[in-house]
Amino acid sequence: MNPLIEVHDLSIAYRHGPQQTQAVTDVSFSLMQGETLAIVGESGSGKTTIANAILGLLPDSAVVTAGRLSVAGQDLSQATERTKRQLRGRTIGLVPQDPMVSLNPTQRIGRQIAEALVLAKGARYKGVDADVSELLAQVGLDNPQLRARQYPHELSGGMRQRVLIAIALAGNPRLIIADEPTSALDVTVQRRILDHLEGLVRERGISLLIITHDLGVAADRADRVLVMKAGALVEHGTPHQVLANPRQPYTRALIAAAPAFAEHRAPRPAPASGQTPLLSLTAVNKHYRLPRMRGQAERFQALADVSFKVCAGQTLGIVGESGSGKSTALRIALGMEKADSGRVQFADQDVTDFGWRQFRPLRRRMQLVQQNPFAALDPRLSIFDSIVEPLVSFGLAKGAALDRAARELIERVHLPAHFLDRLPRELSGGQRQRVAIARALALQPDLVLLDEPVSALDVSVQRQILDLLDELQRELGIAYVIVSHDLAVIANVADDVLVMRQGRIVDQGPTAQLFDQPSNPYTRALLDAVPGKRQRALA
Amino acid sequence: MPSSNAVRDLDQRFIPAAPAATAYAPPPTAVLPAWRRRSRWARLLAASRPLSRRPGFLLAALVVAFALLAAVAPGALSGFDPNATAPLAKLTAPNATHWFGTDELGRDLYTRVIHGASLSIQAALLAVGLALLGGLTLGVLSGFAGGRVDAVIMRVIDVLLALPGLLLALAIVTAIGFGTLPVALAVGVGIIPGFARTTRAEVLRVKTLPYVEAARLGGASWLQTLWRHILPNAWGPVAVLATLDFGAAILATAGLSFLGFGAAPPAPEWGTLIATGRHFLITAPWVALLPGVFVVAVVFSLNHLARTLEEIKR
Numbered sequence: 001m002n003p004l005i006e007v008h009d010l011s012i013a014y015r016h017g018p019q020q021t022q023a024v025t026d027v028s029f030s031l032m033q034g035e036t037l038a039i040v041g042e043s044g045s046g047k048t049t050i051a052n053a054i055l056g057l058l059p060d061s062a063v064v065t066a067g068r069l070s071v072a073g074q075d076l077s078q079a080t081e082r083t084k085r086q087l088r089g090r091t092i093g094l095v096p097q098d099p100m101v102s103l104n105p106t107q108r109i110g111r112q113i114a115e116a117l118v119l120a121k122g123a124r125y126k127g128v129d130a131d132v133s134e135l136l137a138q139v140g141l142d143n144p145q146l147r148a149r150q151y152p153h154e155l156s157g158g159m160r161q162r163v164l165i166a167i168a169l170a171g172n173p174r175l176i177i178a179d180e181p182t183s184a185l186d187v188t189v190q191r192r193i194l195d196h197l198e199g200l201v202r203e204r205g206i207s208l209l210i211i212t213h214d215l216g217v218a219a220d221r222a223d224r225v226l227v228m229k230a231g232a233l234v235e236h237g238t239p240h241q242v243l244a245n246p247r248q249p250y251t252r253a254l255i256a257a258a259p260a261f262a263e264h265r266a267p268r269p270a271p272a273s274g275q276t277p278l279l280s281l282t283a284v285n286k287h288y289r290l291p292r293m294r295g296q297a298e299r300f301q302a303l304a305d306v307s308f309k310v311c312a313g314q315t316l317g318i319v320g321e322s323g324s325g326k327s328t329a330l331r332i333a334l335g336m337e338k339a340d341s342g343r344v345q346f347a348d349q350d351v352t353d354f355g356w357r358q359f360r361p362l363r364r365r366m367q368l369v370q371q372n373p374f375a376a377l378d379p380r381l382s383i384f385d386s387i388v389e390p391l392v393s394f395g396l397a398k399g400a401a402l403d404r405a406a407r408e409l410i411e412r413v414h415l416p417a418h419f420l421d422r423l424p425r426e427l428s429g430g431q432r433q434r435v436a437i438a439r440a441l442a443l444q445p446d447l448v449l450l451d452e453p454v455s456a457l458d459v460s461v462q463r464q465i466l467d468l469l470d471e472l473q474r475e476l477g478i479a480y481v482i483v484s485h486d487l488a489v490i491a492n493v494a495d496d497v498l499v500m501r502q503g504r505i506v507d508q509g510p511t512a513q514l515f516d517q518p519s520n521p522y523t524r525a526l527l528d529a530v531p532g533k534r535q536r537a538l539a
Numbered sequence: 540m541p542s543s544n545a546v547r548d549l550d551q552r553f554i555p556a557a558p559a560a561t562a563y564a565p566p567p568t569a570v571l572p573a574w575r576r577r578s579r580w581a582r583l584l585a586a587s588r589p590l591s592r593r594p595g596f597l598l599a600a601l602v603v604a605f606a607l608l609a610a611v612a613p614g615a616l617s618g619f620d621p622n623a624t625a626p627l628a629k630l631t632a633p634n635a636t637h638w639f640g641t642d643e644l645g646r647d648l649y650t651r652v653i654h655g656a657s658l659s660i661q662a663a664l665l666a667v668g669l670a671l672l673g674g675l676t677l678g679v680l681s682g683f684a685g686g687r688v689d690a691v692i693m694r695v696i697d698v699l700l701a702l703p704g705l706l707l708a709l710a711i712v713t714a715i716g717f718g719t720l721p722v723a724l725a726v727g728v729g730i731i732p733g734f735a736r737t738t739r740a741e742v743l744r745v746k747t748l749p750y751v752e753a754a755r756l757g758g759a760s761w762l763q764t765l766w767r768h769i770l771p772n773a774w775g776p777v778a779v780l781a782t783l784d785f786g787a788a789i790l791a792t793a794g795l796s797f798l799g800f801g802a803a804p805p806a807p808e809w810g811t812l813i814a815t816g817r818h819f820l821i822t823a824p825w826v827a828l829l830p831g832v833f834v835v836a837v838v839f840s841l842n843h844l845a846r847t848l849e850e851i852k853r
Binding site for chain 1: 582748749750752753754755756757758759760763767768771772
């Protein structure tokens with residue numbers, strides 16, 4: 001049997017004026033009908049370029065400099081746009097990366113699926129509506145007739161991803177390319193969707209090509225795994241081979257970096273029981289008023305009876321899916337939102353009703369690191385100005401003292417001093433997150449709140465940032481509250497863990513206990529959904 | 540002495556960090572290379588370097604610079620007296636002595652164009668300055684305060700937007716008379732709404748960004764945040780609009796003079812020059828056309844500058 005995709009010594013370069021940047025170098029692999037293949041690598045490793053090449057969607061600046069690429073027996077490196085168009089949809093379906101922006105917001109779901117069906121089967125074709133409903137049912141959406149009439153904004157992220165899968169299936173393709181299919185989704189949703197996709201693919205004998213940065217996802221779902229680094233193929237084998245006996249140091253580093261395969265933090269002595277906690281929330285409630293809509297609730301309970309405390313030098317991890325109220329809890333602790341009822345205490349002071357002015361002196365002891373390092377720094381300020389901003393705001397240092405403080409801070413987060421002159425856009429995501437951490441440290445706080453500190457970063461960079469946080473805690477004795485949807489991240493850094501769901505705390509306890517002997521069914525479901533579990537069980 | 544307290548306070552807060560720092564880093568002399576803050580000028584210079592490679596941009600900048608120079612020091616660009624008549628040499632075609640030729644009274648047209656720049660450009664500069672000040676204030680106020688303040692300001696702006704700019708300017712000039720200041724006022728009021736709207740939209744966008752929140756959490760007051768983060772980041776589109784409206788303001792000033800609401804006859808002014816020249820359009824076309832071409836060149840250059848700035852922003 002001929003392979004469905006055959007890639008032979010493929011090299012692709014991007015042209016910028018006279019220069020060429022090699023994106024893919026000498027990559028060879030093949031994919032049989034019905035097989036599942038995963039390409040794993042960090043951002044910039046060339047995995048999406050390969051996917052685009054297979055789809056014939058390379059940008060104009062990209063050139064195939066060497067090698068051959070054939071799909072279903074057709075050579076794509078020389079194919080015309082017409083042949084490529086015939087392959088798309090009917091032979092290859094794409095499930096794009098971000099379900100939030102990949103659907104047309106002004107068209108109903110049904111029309112968007114119908115469009116794909118009509119493209120594949122011709123405009124005169126009768127049973128469009130029936131097929132739309134059937135596709136929606138196949139991808140596991142309840143009430144397909146209703147869904148077909150809804151607009152994308154009325155569906156959740158997971159549902160939209162299912163719609164995208166339905167669109168990819170519409171042309172009855174022989175291959176589906178899933179580009180980071182679930183990286184924007186919660187673990188439990190991610191698991192359900194991947195399970196479903198896997199089932200569909202198996203049932204119909206479709207080949208699946210998964211592009212992902214998450215070795216866990218790749219290992220769980222694929223028959224074979226390709227590991228890419230800087231455009232070259234560094235490892236190729238079954239998940240078991242790759243995980244158990246990685247040949248390349250890079251793969252080993254990737255495995256070590258993947259939080260799912262890392263060990264969790266060694267338990268540390270609990271703080272003395274008589275100690276007052278640094279931050280404590282007691283029975284905090286918070287609700288938001290929703291715009292009036294018929295048949296829908298008028299208020300949304302963001303937090304219900306939430307209590308927790310953090311002691312000096314300890315790390316509390318808050319884990320939960322999106323909408324579970326974890327970020328709201330942080331905002332209330334920081335005084336950015338007011339609680340409806342309940343008390344917030346910071347080091348013996350009741351700060352529940354503090355205004356911004358009263359809260360200001362406490363800012364020196366409590367700081368926040370935000371979720372998205374790409375938006376957390378003012379694009380016009382140099383790194384120097386960003387880092388020392390809190391010192392300037394409090395009028396703590398001037399002139400030479402300010403320069404010295406900036407240098408100390410940037411070295412604390414292991415960035416070279418000459419970075420101080422750069423602008424945020426000249427830094428990578430991980431470097432920007434380091435700058436954001438340095439800014440939070442500028443006032444020498446006792447407590448740092450981190451809102452999804454690593455969710456926007458590559459796994460290997462995640463590891464470095466988590467190591468940095470750990471080092472800072474050991475040296476400066478800072479307490480952390482880390483909010484994350486990623487259980488593996490929490491397991492790596494937290495002493496105590498809080499599991500939240502729909503505004504309530506459903507489980508809490510020391511990390512080791514919670515992760516090794518989960519007693520709560522929801523915690524267990526979350527743990528099971530973490531990608532990479534299957535291979536861990538095998539190993 | 541609050542300042543010395545603050546410094547001492549900082550020092551105390553840094554002392555606990557010092558031993559820890561030596562614990563993980565090599566000796567400070569080796570680690571700290573001679574790093575010094577780069578000045579704002581150096582960064583501005585580096586950012587403007589790609590601009591100097593665009594010939595179109597350079598040409599436009601040159602034309603605008605010439606017009607500005609003419610407005611500030613007309614004597615430096617021409618040796619003639621703009622009001623010296625020479626009936627014998629009336630309506631001479633352009634030649635080596637009289638670059639733009641002479642008008643119906645034999646006055647050197649080039650000199651009159653140069654001297655006319657001062658009124659047009661000063662009025663346009665004042666108008667844009669006024670519009671910037673008013674528009675920025677209103678926009679920031681309404682974007683920042685929100686709620687009722689926003690609603691009231693925006694309705695007033697809507698009313699202003701509904702009036703045609705030139706009509707409004709005509710009404711104002713008729714009411715308060717001609718002169719650099721009244722013309723500037725008349726033209727400036729007409730372009731305030733655009734500035735206010737743009738500023739408000741930008742402030743609303745920037746206000747919710749994470750770095751503004753971070754600055755607030757870092758202890759900055761709203762005023763500090765406004766000054767350090769919101770205004771500089773909201774400034775871009777407003778600056779482009781200002782360059783664009785500078786050209787529009789020159790046209791409006793010239794337009795007012797052309798319609799006869801302008802400078803009294805002997806005084807040279809771009810609009811007046813074109814208006815008087817139009818009587819000789821068949822016999823001596825340069826009297827109307829050359830000042831017209833000059834105005835077009837300046838306005839076109841300003842538009843080009845604005846467009847280049849907009850492209851660079853992206």
